[in-house]
Amino acid sequence: MxxxxxxxxxxxxxxxxxxxxxxxxxxxxxxxxxxxxxxxxxxxxxxxxxxxxxxxxxxxxxxxxxxxxxxxxxxxxxxxxxxxxxxxxxxxxxxxxxxxxxxxxxxxxxxxxxxxxxxxxxxxxxxxxxxxxxxxxxxxxxxxxxxxxxxxxxxxxxxxxxxxxxxxxxxxxxxxxxxxxxxxxxxxxxxxxxxxxxxxxxxxxxxxxxxxxxxxxxxxxxxxxxxxxxxxxxxxxxxxxxxxxxxxxxxxxxxxxxxxxxEVGSTKITIPDLTGAKVEKVSYSNGFSSKYVGAYKNDIVMEKDGKFVKIGERTVEITSVDNDKVKGKFSETVVSGYESEYPDKDNFEFVYDPANSSTFTYKNAKGEEKNGSIYQSAPGKIHFQVNLEIIDKNSYKSEAKPYYDGEFNRIFE
Structure with a gap:
């Protein structure tokens, strides 16, 4: 979920x-x-x-x-x-x-x-x-x-x-x-x-x-x-x-x-009967389809002197969804004067192939290999997570970057 x-x-x-x-x-x-x-x-x-x-x-x-x-x-x-x-x-x-x-x-x-x-x-x-x-x-x-x-x-x-x-x-x-x-x-x-x-x-x-x-x-x-x-x-x-x-x-x-x-030992699950129901088939790429191709942004926000201040932006651009693979780019920009507050700006390309893994790999600003994840959120939104640590084949945990927010909104022209 x-x-x-x-x-x-x-x-x-x-x-x-x-x-x-x-x-x-x-x-x-x-x-x-x-x-x-x-x-x-x-x-x-x-x-x-x-x-x-x-x-x-x-x-x-x-x-x-x-x-x-x-x-x-x-x-x-x-x-x-x-x-x-x-x-x-x-x-x-x-x-x-x-x-x-x-x-x-x-x-x-x-x-x-x-x-x-x-x-x-x-x-x-x-x-x-x-x-x-x-x-x-x-x-x-x-x-x-x-x-x-x-x-x-x-x-x-x-x-x-x-x-x-x-x-x-x-x-x-x-x-x-x-x-x-x-x-x-x-x-x-x-x-x-x-x-x-x-x-x-x-x-x-x-x-x-x-x-x-x-x-x-x-x-x-x-x-x-x-x-x-x-x-x-x-x-x-x-x-x-x-x-x-x-x-x-x-x-x-x-x-x-x-x-x-x-209901330990007595719980029963029935496959849902969708006869007559409205059904939408989605691709295996974690629900992604061509309609998700486009750019998504959110703000880098910090608290300073009792106020919230925008110090930069993050952008995720999904360039293609093809054969269940999601390809795209991630970038971060920082407002002049706040470079010391956010020194490690990530910029990388990614390929998410859900048939092989629930995460993708990338290299961060320091050249270190890291893991990330992407999935759809509400309409017009996606969730994009970086700095994941793989625990085993079934689980991972996040070591969040400073001021990081994983929810991105679609940019509409």
């Missing part, structure tokens, strides 16, 4: 909140309790990776500003690892009442997408020689490169928290974890990290309040249910962050999230 910029922000916000909640709970449970909760999280990830043949994942989230709802969303994923199938339904409701939805089905041979009010199903059939991964594969976060080091850092940061969680026996076996933290119980170092990260994240989003000062974690409440088999089947988190905008107005940003793992 390709996420919009707003969706990525909410997802990042959610992950950060849940990471804080879960690790705070984990570290308050000294001895066997600590080991039990952390072990349960690892057991859950391992079972999803190796033991569960199929399952259903559901997530609900609500983001509010001073009790005004900014965003609500729900996602339901059905995963069938054994039959290499995945189905997903996502719904998002914004503050203005606008609701958007997205449906996706994928298996080893094709994908089916339907977005928003458009009743057209986009169907992509993969060529026989395509090097496709199983769309239902689960990537265990505890086995990723650097996971052990990150775990130690998190343990050290919140290691001073104690006695703020209750652990009870579940009614049908297993464990029930619940607890809360107030602003006076949040360690200063964690508040400092949260303040910096949240300001950087929220201040780049035009639809969210610009928080400039006095940012702190006001309240954290959460719970987790471990069933008798030993995996977590329900996790909830509620976090409130407080801060002031440039006018001194206080904002309490509250995020509530619920995650549910269910």
């Amino acid at each position: 390709k996420l919009s910029k707003k969706s990525v922000t909410v997802l990042s916000f959610t992950i950060g909140a849940c990471l804080f909640v879960s690790t705070a709970f984990a570290d308050t449970l000294l001895g066997s309790g600590y080991d039990r909760l952390k072990g349960s999280a690892k057991t859950t990830a391992s079972m999803m990776d190796k033991d569960m043949k199929n399952y259903t994942l559901e997530a609900l989230y609500t983001l509010k500003d001073n009790d005004k709802t900014l965003l609500q969303g729900s996602t339901s994923q059905k995963i069938d690892i054994e039959n290499q199938m995945k189905e997903e339904n996502t719904t998002t409701k914004e503050a203005n009442g606008e609701t958007t939805s997205r449906y996706n089905y994928s298996d080893i041979t094709k994908s089916v997408n339907k977005y928003g009010p458009d009743n057209t199903y986009q169907v992509m059939e993969y060529p026989a020689n395509a090097n496709n991964r199983n769309p239902a594969d689960f990537e265990n976060p505890f086995e990723e490169k650097g996971a052990a080091e990150i775990e130690k850092i998190v343990d050290a940061v919140v290691g001073g928290l104690k006695d703020y969680v209750q652990v009870e026996e579940g009614p049908e076996g297993g464990k029930v974890y619940s607890g809360s933290l107030s602003e006076t119980q949040v360690p200063a170092i964690l508040n400092a990290v949260s303040s910096f990260g949240i300001k950087q994240m929220l201040n780049n989003e035009p639809d969210l309040p610009v928080i400039e000062s006095d940012v702190f974690v006001k309240r954290v409440v959460g719970s987790a249910i471990e069933n008798k088999i030993g995996y977590l089947e329900n996790v909830t988190g509620d976090i409130t962050l407080s801060g002031k905008d440039k006018n001194g107005v206080q904002h309490d940003l509250n995020l509530n999230v619920i995650f549910k793992l269910s």
Whole structure:
């Protein structure tokens, strides 16, 4: 699923909140309790990776500003690892009442997408020689490169928290974890990290309040249910962050999230029946066709003296889409006087061949070989990512350039 910029922000916000909640709970449970909760999280990830043949994942989230709802969303994923199938339904409701939805089905041979009010199903059939991964594969976060080091850092940061969680026996076996933290119980170092990260994240989003000062974690409440088999089947988190905008107005940003793992071993996925439906066949080049040929731009923006300043531009030019290959050019220009702020301007040509890889290679301004990705976004927009680090054949991570924005808008004459 390709996420919009707003969706990525909410997802990042959610992950950060849940990471804080879960690790705070984990570290308050000294001895066997600590080991039990952390072990349960690892057991859950391992079972999803190796033991569960199929399952259903559901997530609900609500983001509010001073009790005004900014965003609500729900996602339901059905995963069938054994039959290499995945189905997903996502719904998002914004503050203005606008609701958007997205449906996706994928298996080893094709994908089916339907977005928003458009009743057209986009169907992509993969060529026989395509090097496709199983769309239902689960990537265990505890086995990723650097996971052990990150775990130690998190343990050290919140290691001073104690006695703020209750652990009870579940009614049908297993464990029930619940607890809360107030602003006076949040360690200063964690508040400092949260303040910096949240300001950087929220201040780049035009639809969210610009928080400039006095940012702190006001309240954290959460719970987790471990069933008798030993995996977590329900996790909830509620976090409130407080801060002031440039006018001194206080904002309490509250995020509530619920995650549910269910129907383990009984999840069934049916190939969508498109008989009589409006169907658009798309090429294997990640949905690209000749209509995407053209130039796309965005601004290089930095914050200076409390203001946003445009210091340059990025351009992606798609020169051709032929035989499922996307060819093009990427360039960056910087306004005179800001060269020291953005010294490494990339200029390169690229060829994206999805039959061989989900990424393409290029040489950056320093002559180093790097990886990038490209995919279509909303109508008239594309997403172009650089500085990707390949972890393995199925996954990669991004090391973002300073002031980088991957969303590009079509230039119309």
